[in-house]
Amino acid sequence: MSYVFDLDDVAYLRSPEGAEALAAVARLPLTASSRLDDTARARRVAGQRFAAATLETASLRRRAETKLDSAGDWLFTDEGLQQATPTAVARHRARRLTGRDVHDVTCSIGADLREIAVVARRCVGSDLDPVRLSMARHNLGGVPLARADALLPTTVATTVLADPGRRDGGGRRRWRPEDLRPPLDELIETYAGRDLVVKCAPGLDFDAVPHAEIELVSLSGQVREASLWFGGLATSGVRRRATVLGADASAWTITDAEPDECPVREVGQWLLDPDGAIVRAGLVRHYAARHGLGQLDSRIAYLTGDEPPAGVRAFRVVDHGRYTEKYLRTLLRRHAVGRLEILVRGLDVDPDALRRRLKLNGSAEATVILTRVGDTPTAYLCHAERT
Missing domain, CATH: 3.40.50.150 (Vaccinia Virus protein VP39)
Structure with a gap:
């Protein structure tokens, strides 16, 4: 459970004494294994009353580094x-x-x-x-x-x-x-x-x-x-x-003010999984129309074409066929795949459980996209590339 700050905590942390204590605690490991030693050190520099608030603030500042720019001296609650x-x-x-x-x-x-x-x-x-x-x-x-x-x-x-x-x-x-x-x-x-x-x-x-x-x-x-x-x-x-x-x-x-005419077509040389913002906004067809792509299935967000947009992660199609685990094992052995990314949309497949069952043994790396085309579960073996 996260620490609950009060106004006295904030006043201390904003004071010169609090800033000095925070600077000292910020140099500690602040890991699960160092918790007892970190707590003891925080009590020495911040006192019993403000040790927990100082420790929590130092930890939150570390977490904030990957989210907020130039916020190294900020104060936070966990929420x-x-x-x-x-x-x-x-x-x-x-x-x-x-x-x-x-x-x-x-x-x-x-x-x-x-x-x-x-x-x-x-x-x-x-x-x-x-x-x-x-x-x-x-x-x-x-x-x-x-x-x-x-x-x-x-x-x-x-x-x-x-x-x-x-x-x-x-x-x-x-x-x-x-x-x-x-x-x-x-x-x-x-x-x-x-x-x-x-x-x-x-x-x-x-x-x-x-x-x-x-x-x-x-x-x-x-x-x-x-x-x-x-x-x-x-x-x-x-x-x-x-x-x-x-x-x-x-x-x-x-935006949805752009054209959304795109065909449903057979798989081309490339498959694309549009950015999640596009999918969540309901703009898959608009994105496809902008870039001359088609849909594998009108109800599925995977797109296909012979030339992907620049600057995206796209999947060059190597092989494909009707998906069963037996077919997929054969496909992976044929291409000596030992490291596999599994992407799924429209099928009830747990990628982690499937990967364990496949017992991969090979030197190649690949991506398999599992989806539904019409009523047919289909597997596409691909190589992921940054275009």
Whole structure:
């Protein structure tokens, strides 16, 4: 269970004494095996009262290194760091708010607001949680902050950013707008007539979201977040958008305003598994049309063609046939495959369990794509390449 910070903890961590203790604890291993020694050392430098808060902060800062840029001296709660937007994603969203007056009504520890402050004409943040708000004051320097309920507006004529939490979904993979805290309809009603962007998880049921441009964003191949753009922030004629951000700071986007005519065709020289943001946004056919590709099956997201787009991971088809485990074993022996990536879509196959049963024994490396074409389970043996 993660440590629960209070305001006294934050005050200590923001003090010169706290900063000195954090610097000392940051040099410790902070591993499971070193926990007892780390705790003893933290108690010597921070005292019994603040040792746990100091240890937790040092650990959270290490975790934040892969998510947030230039946040080495920030303060976090565990939940605040989990919910914080990766810097590249926050920066992308902030660009659409350039030159505006912006109010982040759920600012938490300040990850979004830091990027907004760079591009906005003016900005302000608020949150109900006094601990996170105190951490945000430390993290953001001179950005104006206030304690306020997101459903009780404290500014006028500003563009609003909201990042609602989620109620317990009972294990559901798909979230409903009413599962958000505060619920999406209450946010929309509260800020009626104002330009509003709502940050949410990519698992939201977007078919239930009214009158918004829905943007799915991936970073380095992983779907990270969705943004719901309302009012003047929404792009005219666009309901769905997918944005793909690369680790190299590259970015491109596709929307449902583009053509979506693509054929269902026999497998070509290449197979493609579109980026997850494209799939989640329902823009597979639009992506295929843009790049002259076809679908193996109209209900499956795998695409095929004879020339893949540049800059993607694509799969050069070596062999294929009707999938059974016996056929796949024969195929892998024929090509001396000993290291195998297994991708599955449209079939009830556990890749890890299948790999164990295959008992691979060879020197070659390959990818097998298992999918359904019509009613036929099909295996495609491929070599993965960066185009």
